[in-house]
Amino acid sequence: MREYKLYINGEWIETETGKIVDDLNPADGSLFARVHTAGKKEVEAALAAAEGAFAGWSSLLASQREKILLKAADNIEALREEAIEILIEEAGSTFMKANGEVTASANTLRVAAGECRRAEGEVLQPTSNGQLSLAVRVPLGVVAAIAPFNFPINITMKKIAYALAIGNTIVLKPASYTPATGYLVAKAFEMAGLPAGVLNVIPGPGGIVGDILVEDPRVKCVTFTGSSPVGRGIAAKAAKNLKKYALELGGKNPLIVLKDFDAAKAAELAAYGSFYNQGQTCIATSRIIVEEPLYDAVCEQMLKQAKNFKVGDPHEKDTLVGPLIDPSQCDFIDGQIRDALSKGAKVLCGGTHEGSFFQPTILADVTPEMDIFYQESFGPVVSIFRAKDPAHALELANDNEYGLSSSILTNDLNLAIQLSLKMQAGMVHVNDSTVVSTSCTAPSGGVKMSGFAKESGKFSVDVYSELKWVTLQYADKKR
Known part of the structure; x- marks a missing residue:
């Protein structure tokens, strides 16, 4: 029987909660795998690892982060058969959908790799003589990604790849229905040489793992795809610490x-x-x-x-x-x-x-x-x-x-x-369906109760970074 562990600070670890849940096949209810789930101690370890890895990861050259993301894209394609099996057995995906999702995930990683070099600021008009005025784009810090079950690999990639490209670190909570997909994502990045602590994967109940991630002040941004009621709750909790959030919610x-x-x-x-x-x-x-x-x-x-x-x-x-x-x-x-x-x-x-x-x-x-x-x-x-x-x-x-x-x-x-x-x-x-081919560059997201913020391509850069105004006075001011 397959058993999936937590991925924290670059290591595969067993849960100390003692809670290992059955991961069931939705087609027939059979047991697909057993999954270690996180408790408060493991969430704390994941947050500490992500916070500790931030300085090193964010200081890398864009070309160095780009190289890792491109390797991860190659790895996802190399893991195609395993990914398809997990998507079918765990998520109930059809073969056609699963195969397409793997391809879309690799494409997402490659587009995100390009954004490593495109996350730029601006040179502004000076406010005084002898001044250089800059708008510098900087990463936020630790990003909490809460993934859905329906496209659990590709949507996860859409959340974490752009955040990583800009220099953030990640704590990922996979959907409770599809925790093994989180393992696959971590495996692809581990094989690519991602430094320890930059990505941490901790399956577990939303009432424990999700709530802690949303409310902990070390998390600077929460990205969530799922139902509108849950999304509203996340927005309310995130607002207490004035942290950013990106929500892609329901639709009719x-x-x-x-x-x-x-x-x-x-x-x-x-x-x-x-x-x-x-x-x-x-x-x-x-x-x-x-x-x-x-x-x-x-x-x-x-x-x-x-x-x-x-x-x-x-x-x-x-x-x-x-x-x-x-x-x-x-x-x-x-x-x-x-x-x-x-x-x-x-x-x-x-x-x-x-x-x-x-x-x-x-x-x-x-x-x-x-x-x-x-x-x-x-x-x-x-x-x-x-x-x-x-x-x-x-x-x-x-x-x-x-x-x-x-x-x-x-x-x-x-x-x-x-x-x-x-x-x-x-x-x-x-003159097309509401379900169009996945775009890695178009602004994806809704209005009203369907969500907040747009993601994909350069639009994700705005979500996972902030602008800082920096001035350099290189000559005496004329007052």
Whole structure:
């Protein structure tokens, strides 16, 4: 049986709490591995290690940090088979999704390596004669990264790679559902020669590990991806010490289909966004808002698309929908569907599950009185709405507390631009799904209850650094 230990100060150590938890396969509930979890003593050791390593790591030349990040990227690719196995067995990822996640993780590391040399300040206009005025960009210190279960390697890389590039040190808390992915990340960096203490990986319960990391004054920034309620709690706790935070939270993402667009193509894009990774992605297409003349055609084409999504063993390369991370999520979605049906909605397909495998589900005639109109499902479930015209479609799209990703499908470029500027979302994609190919350079993040701050590429530099004003008086002032 596999056993994963904590990674603190460059060493793999056993927990002193005595708590070693079972890591279960979501597909069948079988035991995948056993994982050592951190208690207060291990959290303290990780924070002390990160704080102690900061001076040395931040003083390295950009080219030296760049070299390590590039080696880590090569290592992730070399560990592809092991990474895919962990993602399938622990996270329930399909083979296609797992393989793509490994590639995206390596790409993220390589882009972050480039940011080592791009994290620059500015020369400012002097405020007096004989003065050199500089805006110097400096790292924050210790960054706490709290990762999600749905893309546990790539999102973790997005959090830690840029922070490391700028000179910060890291304490990583992997998601409780996917702790072994944290081990894989640490292994890739260890093989790359990352100095001891720069990255520390400590799985454990959020009520212990997470709370300490968020509240400890040695942590200068918290980066979190997960649910909006948890994110709000993190923001409140982080604010007590006025520390920075970056939050990518939930979404109820709309895809608008206007009457001039092809119904079959719209359904293809919408189905991919709705059912990819079992709908377990913050940017999943949750709401399809269709202009009235095209409504019936889109419903018909969505039914055809749903039949193409094979549900089953995630090891099989043609499987597109694997298990949800926890059977209790099926119960939650069942409740949403029952509520919607009791209030007049129709199930066009799906609505059933076996174990953790939920069938791709399409609901029609959903109204604001139904829980699913506003609630995130985090499963392969999508609702279709009628819109009288583009203005009504925009109104429906914005009628939600979330604002993460969104899509507009139309051949009218002028209208697409007008709607894009009025969409209350951090990301708007014209003539594409709400789930687009991962970008390592675009500003990723949401508005409203979908999060705070933008990450990826140069935008992560702003999150994980601060500007310091430095002046040098090289000649006597003329007063």
